[in-house]
Amino acid sequence: MPTTEGKRMEPRMTRGSWKFGAWSAGGQIVISALLTLNKLWPDDGLDVLSFWIYTVWFTISVIQFAHLLRVRRNDAPFWDEDEARRSDWDRRGRQL
Numbered sequence: 001m002p003t004t005e006g007k008r009m010e011p012r013m014t015r016g017s018w019k020f021g022a023w024s025a026g027g028q029i030v031i032s033a034l035l036t037l038n039k040l041w042p043d044d045g046l047d048v049l050s051f052w053i054y055t056v057w058f059t060i061s062v063i064q065f066a067h068l069l070r071v072r073r074n075d076a077p078f079w080d081e082d083e084a085r086r087s088d089w090d091r092r093g094r095q096l
Contacts, residue, residue, distance in 0.1 A: 015079055018072055025065040032058035 036058050039051040 018068065018075075022065065022068050022072075025061055025068055028061040029058065029065060032061055 032054055036051065036054040039047060039054055
């Protein structure tokens, strides 16, 4: 079976852990964006500290999501190879 050359970015990341990480990062992006926008038009005056905290949280969440997209793109051949290996193992097991 051919092996994929290269180095994985996150050696222990599986498709399931990637999906969980992507959903959690996406949720953080949405929540922090809503909180940041809420701090732009407050009822009792502009709270600058909270606005910048939420803005930094939003930025970090976007960076985390971009990193996960990069991991997905670079690890796709490894995941495909692993799935091919599992399906081959299942196929041979059924032939017995």
